[in-house]
Amino acid sequence: MPADLAVIGLGHLGLPLAQAAVGVGIDTVGYDTDPRPYAELSAGRTPVEGSLSASDIRRMLSGGFRPTADPAELGRVRTAAICAPTPLGPDRTLDLGAVTDAARALAARLRPHTTVLVESAVPPGTTENVVRPLLEEGSGLRAGRDFHLAHSPGRLDPGNRVHVYGNTPKVIGGLTPACTESAAAFYGRLTDKVVRARGPREAEMTKVLETNFRHVNIALVNEMAELCHDLGVDLWDVIRCAETKPFGFEPFRPGPGVGGHGVAVDPGHFPYNSRTPGHPLRMVSLAKEINDRMPSYVIQRCATLLNEHGKSVRGARVLLLGVTYKPDLADQESSPAREIATRLMDMGAQIGYHDPHVLDWRVRDLPVPRADSLYEAAARADLTVLLQHHRTYDLQGLAVKAQLLLDTRGATPAGAAHRL
Template identity: 90%
Template sequence: MPADLAVIGLGHLGLPLARAAVTAGIDTVGYDPDPRPYAELRAGRSPVEGTLTASEIRRMLSGGFRPTTNAAELGRVRTAVICSPTPLGPDRTIDLTALGDAARALAARLRPHTTVLLESAVPPGTTENVLRPLLEEGSGLVAGRDFHLACSPSRLDPGNRTHVLANTPKVIGGLTPACTESAAAFYGRLTDKVVRARGPREAEMTKVLETNFRHVNIALVNEMAVLCHDLGVDLWDVIRCAETKPFGFQPFRPGPGVGGHGVPVDPGFLPYSTRTPGHPLRMVSLAQEINDRMPSYVIQRCATLLNEHGKSVRGARVLLLGVTYKPDSADQEAAPAREIATRLMDMGAQIGYHDPHVLDWRVRERPVPRADSLYEAAAAADLTVLLQQHRTYDLQGLAVKAQLLLDTRGATPAGAAHRL
């Protein structure tokens, strides 16, 4: 059965896009070569934690959304949006394997006049230097002449109910002006505002700038957190005061590490370096180094607190609160909690956890005991560490019950806990 839209990749990018399209009345098919998302969706469940609720999935299915593992469906759509995962590889370069597989599957069935859009996070130049050749070689068609090609990097914030696709401006950069307008016509059905970039590289670089802006500024306040602790300065009060400045300042807050799907990208290290000047962004590399050190710093603070109270990390009962990468979400992508738990285990600590959104948590493939009664667990633990400030946590009450409470998010009232 033909459809107006194919969403390729049913992960944290593709599912919300498919939901928005179905809500807008667009006949949508979702393709993923992995049979697991298909099986979960057909059963009315989200295959990705923290993306959509079961009721939202059921509404999508009742609205006509059709998940499939059959690539033949891609040959019967007007618009195809590639939302394939692009994780970091072992060498910290972006892995474009899934993107390449999606492009080949689409190219074999690509028809003239189709609009192909790329939402995956990619290094600048990927749309033209990677995606375009794969589509043209596999289809025999020419981008910009026989089919439209554009990049529109996703700006979705998983779990954010305030800023959703409909009210978040969509940046679009087409291979040609006609490609841009075709993409704008599609996204104009889903969002209130479309922003036209000069081309695909400008659209791709917009995502790089936005992601690196977040990481660099978090790195700055992470360094400030360490400095302020050494000097006996309350950083959280400093931030409170600084954010009253009505210009030239945007508040960021430190934490135990930086998680999420938007990884920092250094365009100096591209998979096709012969076509780029190869100048690394030193500030981005340094920011990543600083943020990667934060779990170790949290461990250091844990050990110091325990020692100050006559206890050793070895044999200590440590309760970790909040193991997701952002508050009020089940998404654990790159959350620092797992590294912190691993390091504490290596030091001989007995680890437990509590998270209202994560009912089963494993570290090194071993289940970590989950606290049933939060207050009782905090009272029994030698040290409680707040890693994520979920809305359901009564932090003032926890500060009273816990023997020792380390707050890595600055969410507890001043003086109620030891803060990062």
């Protein structure tokens, strides 16, 4: 049965888009070049943690969402959205393999007058120089003439109950003005505001700027955290005061590392051709270096605290609280918890963990013991480290029970714990 929308890539980008579309009555099919998401969705389960819950998936299915393993479905829609993941490869460039696979799958079935949207986080120029040729060669159609092509960067904040899909503006950059308007007509059904970029490259670069803005500012406060600790200054009180300024300041807070799917992207690593060489953003490279060293700084603070209390890391019982990258979600993508646990294990510590959203956690393919009783585990541990502040944690009570508490999130009451 024909549908209005095909979402290609059923992960952190594709599922929220499908959910929003189904919610406004758009007949939607979901396809992935990887067969595993189809199997999970067909069974009513979420294929990726931290995006949508199993109950969200069941509501989507009952609302008409149809996951499919048949690529022929891609040729029966008015709009197709490529939402494939683009993880960092070993050389620190974005891996476009899933995007090109999605484009090839769509190209073989692409019909005239279809609107093709690219939501995947890609280097500027990818929609025009990578996706467009694949679609044109595979279909025999011409982008901008026979079908519409546009880029719209994903803007998602999992767990945010204020800024949801419907009230978050959508940036759109089409290959031609007609492409932009076709994409705007589609997204106008899903969100309150559509922002038109000059073209696909401007839309793609918007994501680069937004992501790097976050990482650079987190790096700044992470450096401030080390400086303030050395000077005996309460950084969280400094931030509390600074955020009262009504202009020229936006608060960011330090932590044990930067997690999530929006990785810092240095254009110097983009796969440009010889005519348009990459220009490295030195500030982004430095920010990444600072943020990447935060797990090591946490380990240093752990060792120092234990030493000050007459204990060494070797043989110490260390309890890690919160192993996800974001509070109140199960998603562990790029969470610094695993690196911190690995380093502590290498130093001979006995590691345990507690997380209300993660029932099984493995480091180096080995299961890490999960604390059944949080307070009892904290009382037994030589050191408890808060890595993520889930709302279920009673930090005041935890501070009383724990022998030694290191708070990497500044979430405990002043004076109740050692802060990062």
